[in-house]
Amino acid sequence: MTLIQTSDDSFAMRLLLIEDDRDAADYLRKAFREAGHVVDHAGDGEEGLALALDGHYDVLVVDRMLPRRDGLSVVSELRQRGEATPVLILSALGQVDDRVVGLRAGGDDYLPKPYAFTELLARVEALSRRGGGTASETVYKVGDLELDRLAHRVSRSGKEVPLQPREFRLLEYLMRHAGQVVTRTMLLENVWDYHFDPQTNVIDVHVSRLRSKIDKGFDVPMIHTVRGAGYMVREGLK
């Protein structure tokens, strides 16, 4: 058993990490490699910008405070030049307003330090537009589980499963990222649109309610708990 759960064996990303702290950068490179991804590293904003414009990366992980050119300016410069690669901003500043500033600069996600690597990995994988569904698909399918986004209908093995609106959105998000780990905070952010720390396991109860509707009576579970990380929708036994 590896310490870090990877989402899918066939799923490898090219990442660019722009981070000036050597220790943090070394740790992250190692951890991402163990998770099966390819990581390039830049130690300052200028180098990072040059690499980001040059290489074809799946996701950029950008620290906010960098020498020579700060992280937000790297992101806004990239966006101005029409570079649409998804960006995750890392920051020691974790307040709501800082996050808003980060996203406004063109970041796609924002993660305050300190973070668990599993959280970072899950978010980076969610940003990479490989695997899972996309926002433009109208029907998500995982095994015999089907979710129709337009008709707001869910069925398992052709049999309709009635869901509450919030349960539907929860399943929709999980299925869009099928095969990827989705953390509790990602669910709170994307399904409820709140960025606070709920302190207790509120999300777990929602997921277990959903699971009882989706998986009950079937031999093959769809919603899996990934220990120490979150949840994943995928077909088959784990």
Place this chain on the structure above:
Amino acid sequence: MRVIPRGATRLMRTTAFKLLAVYLVVFAVFSLGMIAYVAWHTRQLIEAQVAENVAGEVRFLAEQYRLGGIQRLVFAIDRRTRRPGSSIYLLTNFNGDVMASNVSDLPLGLLDAAGTRFTFYRRSEEMGAKENLAFVEVFMLPGGYRLLVGRDVEERDTVRQMVVRPAQGALLMILILGLIGGFFVTRRVLKRIDSMTATSEEIMAGNLSGRLTVDGTDDEFDRLAHSLNAMLERIEALMVGLKEVSDNIAHDLKTPLTRLRNRAEEALRHASSEAQYRAALETTIEESDGLIRTFNALLMIARAEAGQARDNMVNVDLAAIAENVAELYEPLADEQGLDLTVEAEAVSVHGVRELLAQVLANLVDNAIKYGRPSDGSRGHIRIRLRREGADAVLEVSDRGEGIAEKDRERVVERFVRLDTSRSRPGSGLGLSLVAAVARLHGGSLAFSDAAPGLKVTLRLPAIAAEGLA
């Protein structure tokens, strides 16, 4: 000994003194102008009078000459010269011989042309008398006679002196008194400024509770002192908040950090199997996550108290938040054996959505943890939102044990946990954040008895209903 009093050079550099000096100069120039005008006017008046007198005399003497020839004229002049007065007369024949006169030492050629002019003269009866200035008129009579009639104008200058001298004196007095008065007034002003400077230096030196004196006169200094005091109040509050945060961090983060460190050390010394190491590492991560949470909560409280978030306030639909949070926590409450219901009127407030949601989440979380009835029956958490006048009133009530009256003030303090056994998880920061967010939004937080249970009431200034459209 120095003639200039101590501090006089500094005094001269002050704004008040400079203004005073400029004012005095302007005042002096205007006064001098006034005096000059009065003097000039007096002189004009006297000269006109003199000319009139002389003309009258000339008319009279010419009349005498017309009536009685030269004898009568001489006679009239003689009679006139004997009268005391300031008039002067001179009559000459065609040879230039004097026929009647009360003057001597007239300039040569004075009688060459008719007309009026000024001249110096001496009276003939006063030997050695000083030369006086006179206004004279020369008149040609038939037969080569020349008549000079004049009037002394020295008194004109005397009158002018009578006006100008005291005016000059008065002006000088005003300037001197003005300077002295200004010196004292300025010194009074300076004293107040000096005391303000002294107080602020004392405050800068670290005595943050120092305040400027307000003497109740409501003048500019009072108003300045008032607003500076208000500023100091704010700074002190911030400093106290900062100090509290650092004290709490020191106290309440050190304890878990020490525990964390001890556990790690313990594992190093005694763990013998991989499983034991793994377990030690897992608790280490758990504990650090708890620490991070506490740290974030403290930062959030500090930020809310510093009021920085005010810049990000927007109109927030509080009813939507109430429903969302209720929906988020309902399954958890249900699992824990409590019903969670929400009744929300449409009310909006000016605020920070995330913070308000976090606050309500904290309250509901507390209600789930502590709101179960002691008799083991099913609990009920009610979230109620309503408009009450200009306020949005958000209530969260449960049927738990409630909070004893004596603890209600204490419970919002940081790290205060009434659950002394600390058997249930929590940082003791949840209600502190609620209180801080309430203050940030200009609202209030109150605890009351829901009989049985606890009712927490959060009162926030609402946005007027018509303003929503």
